[in-house]
Amino acid sequence: MRFTFPLMAIGLEVAMIVLFGLFVQYEMDQNVSQQPNSTKSPTVDVDRYLDLYPLFQDVHVMVFAGIGFLMTFLRKYGFSSMGINLLIAALGLQWGTIAQGILQSHGEKFHIEIKNMINADFSTAAVLISFGVVLGKTSPMQMLTMTILEIAVFAVNEYLVVEVFGASDVGASMTIHAFGAYFGLAVAGILYRSSLKEGHRNEESVYHSDLFAMIGTLFLWVFWPSFNSAIADAGKNQYMAIVNTYFSLAASVVTAYACSSLLDSRGKLHMVHIQNATLAGGVAMGTTADMANTPHYAMIIGSIAGVVSVFGFKFLTPFFTTKLRIHDTCGVHNLHGLPGVIGGLASIVFIALETADTSAMAMQAAALGSSIGTALVGGLVTGP
């Protein structure tokens, strides 16, 4: 038993190296010119690559430092959340590169670009979101298994949403946030033990653990515009995704604070809302980040997300624990689940208002259904 984890980790790393050797290679041809200033068409890719690297780095900070620190708010789980977060993300980005690449290349060798690295980080983000639900209930070894299984399901769902349905989900409200949350909740439903009902002493924050969590909150908050725009089309779409997310987040802060105070009997602000609900505007903006053509639309989405998230923490999380027997350690459903669903619904409403293209609306609905459905099925299968 003592050697199961190390042997499994080393075995997985060896498998990754073999898979990379078989499938992954660099762009070696002429179209990666060394003269980025030339105006000939082949160099468009180089410029595009240089444009994406800062966005990639912002996403990279969010996934590794942002999500990691966000989960340190529980005083006994600081080490688990930091340590296992890094392990999941490091294994996940390798496996995500392979799983997504092979699906897209239909089993052929494929080239790696900065965009693959962004997508690999995205696939690990889904697992880290699920990890927030089951934090404290699983061993490192179980997390290795969950990483492998969840990313496989994630890649299949993403393929369905993007390639089959042709749906739009640039900031991944549905494919990362809703998917990750419902996958985790399904796993947590399987793992439920009655002792979790009362909550336990580990699940308390202390003064400094709440400040560590704010490191996570703030870096996630600041870089979220990059998350929602990283894989958007260059130019106007990317610019709109950035600006919309910036204002959506700002609006969700104001409404989250208002609701936090409103729901407290003495009008106090709660740190768990400040840490989480302020980010709901980023999650909910994901799907429509490059569609919304006026910033006040983004602010309405963000405002709603902030309100829903705080109400979720106050009323839904206790209900889930006591009635549904699903214990959600970090309240992931309120930060990623509900706002992710809002993001998907917002895209349907937006298309209805703008073009009333029923086919596009149906595809967005299919994408939302697929993301939640594959997540629940995947989680129920993974749980045991």
Next chain:
Amino acid sequence: MRFTFPLMAIGLEVAMIVLFGLFVQYEMDQNVSQQPNSTKSPTVDVDRYLDLYPLFQDVHVMVFAGIGFLMTFLRKYGFSSMGINLLIAALGLQWGTIAQGILQSHGEKFHIEIKNMINADFSTAAVLISFGVVLGKTSPMQMLTMTILEIAVFAVNEYLVVEVFGASDVGASMTIHAFGAYFGLAVAGILYRSSLKEGHRNEESVYHSDLFAMIGTLFLWVFWPSFNSAIADAGKNQYMAIVNTYFSLAASVVTAYACSSLLDSRGKLHMVHIQNATLAGGVAMGTTADMANTPHYAMIIGSIAGVVSVFGFKFLTPFFTTKLRIHDTCGVHNLHGLPGVIGGLASIVFIALETADTSAMAMQAAALGSSIGTALVGGLVTGP
């Protein structure tokens, strides 16, 4: 009373959404092309936009994470400083976008660009600086009011400095740092209670709160070159602003450490100086960041700022509290007030030495006077 804060916050957010609906729109015309590599003139804006986004993100980290963590050094105010900082900044960036945009467009609808987001972040920075003076003396609701009033005055002063006087203040030593500091000091003068004279137990740092504050210091320190260059003219000016700030900050670290040790009876270094005075070189470099044409000039400015800042903490802050009855919680006057004034004066000296253009010198002096004057008047009006 219990519902005043949430209702006010929601009311303000609704007002922002309405104002954005009336005034703010995206660039929808042809000049935002999707081919960033084309050399035709319309695409200059796209390239410019792509250049500014990394600088914007650096500024964004400074305002939200940097300033927030810098104020956590007081052991009892960690939550207030983090929480209220985020609220002020989120409301402030929306209101700042509107206030600056309407002034510049003379009441017409205006387009939003990354540069507007940088300027919106700048306007919130001024409020956050003032917040450092009054930390622990105000309620969240009072901070909402102060945010609205201060940003209005800020936008007017900025309009005066840039449009009316035609003065230069690329890194905003005068319009953000000096303005924010003196606005806060004026408010603090009004809010003075005699109990503040003795100081109180909340105003102590503990070991870990000092380390949290260093997160703020270091991210501010590292990204300050972006702050001072973000709205500089592209090319040479931006490059000079970056390099000058880099060396000015380095010099202020060395002289701040020297003075910190010099003024301690046993030669020890003080954390409050390490956290604050090391940044004085960035503040003082603001106005002349894109003027100074030799790096050693920047190092002289930075060296002076480091010395002045430490002496301010040692001698001026106690004097302000006991004699002037102005209680400056975070010592903002020593980090933003004095170095901001040095920045303004440096621009006058520099113009005198280089071109002796008396009209330009007068306009810089007017800008400095206006920044301090409007701040004091605005603060005295806001205080009650």
Next chain:
Amino acid sequence: MRFTFPLMAIGLEVAMIVLFGLFVQYEMDQNVSQQPNSTKSPTVDVDRYLDLYPLFQDVHVMVFAGIGFLMTFLRKYGFSSMGINLLIAALGLQWGTIAQGILQSHGEKFHIEIKNMINADFSTAAVLISFGVVLGKTSPMQMLTMTILEIAVFAVNEYLVVEVFGASDVGASMTIHAFGAYFGLAVAGILYRSSLKEGHRNEESVYHSDLFAMIGTLFLWVFWPSFNSAIADAGKNQYMAIVNTYFSLAASVVTAYACSSLLDSRGKLHMVHIQNATLAGGVAMGTTADMANTPHYAMIIGSIAGVVSVFGFKFLTPFFTTKLRIHDTCGVHNLHGLPGVIGGLASIVFIALETADTSAMAMQAAALGSSIGTALVGGLVTGP
């Protein structure tokens, strides 16, 4: 005695200002055009400069925030590590600019560019690595002396490696990491006192100090691809250096966790390994970051580095302390020393496998020997 440190610091700052006045100037000529979109050759430099600034900022975060926080894991040395780290880096970047610039210009005046700032930050990184060995054993004044001496030796070794041997070390496995580690170890050998043998109570981590250290780990981890690619040739080489480092780091996380658990009697993970050995893949990838033409090669390097680093912490550090009478406070040898040597050896193996160019192999070996040799001699001279 009380005034030695402040006078020395001020004297050094004055010396830096004089040296900058004599040797350093901005690009004032026509080749820094203000029209970055033009396709004429002079503007290549501008575009190049704009490309490098985001990479510089990533490196800057690593040197100032990353390395600083990484060393806070010892509960009593949080302030020393943060405070002295900032002082060393601020003085070091000024002196590094001068030392490297004068050597390259052969004593003439030289222009400063973003690339000089990256190299200046690199030179301070070497000193900060050495500081990790001697943390807790030296005074701030001794660190000023060490900064000046070590950067001088560093610049000479770098000149030898790059200009004389023509060796390749784009991510500086040899010239920064191995150099810094062995310089520090040589100094520590001189400074050894028998009381260090038993270790002492200061050298313990506590819960929160370990979380602070994780801030350092994560920002180093996330930005390491920028460190290894910042001075690579633009285009393909830079892209390969980024991708290789990304996957090398991921692999070293997985193997480091596996070995950490393997070597613990109850299979537990150790924080010191999570904080340090996870970065070994970045160090070891340095020399071959822009050579390795398949990502799975990078993953093999990273996997080996993770294993070696954990074994070093477990077995070599105690051996160094008790047998060699060299006390390595932060275990720098295991993070920078051994992986740096692996990086150098990897370049020899890689050239042997790819081109079997014996002359190039010899030059890489000479570079590795020179880096370790000058470091040991420099450290032994500096120690007393």
